[in-house]
Amino acid sequence: MSLDAETDKGVYLFVEGEHQRYSVRLMSGGTFNCTCTLASLKAGKPVICSHVVAAILFETAREK
Ligand SMILES: [Zn+2]
Known part of the structure; x- marks a missing residue:
């Protein structure tokens, strides 16, 4: 798990999955x-x- 980027719109994180790495976006509006x-x-x-x-x-x- 690592932080990729953070903006006023939300944060972007890398999550290590079982076989590959996924990119997760958490937006400030509560969506993901x-x-x-x-x-x-x-x-x-x-x-x-x-x-x-x-x-x-x-x-x-x-x-x-
Ligand atoms: Zn996922």
Whole structure:
């Protein structure tokens, strides 16, 4: 897990998956996005994959 970029619109993180690295975006409006298959399969529907969960936990810990 590493922080890629942080803007006033949101943060971009890299999350290490089982076989590859995914790019997770957490937007300031409360929306999120992940490049993994699970997220793309459910495009258009609110889905929280394990990478997004990990990213949120990472961000929560970082802000303390
Ligand atoms: Zn994911």
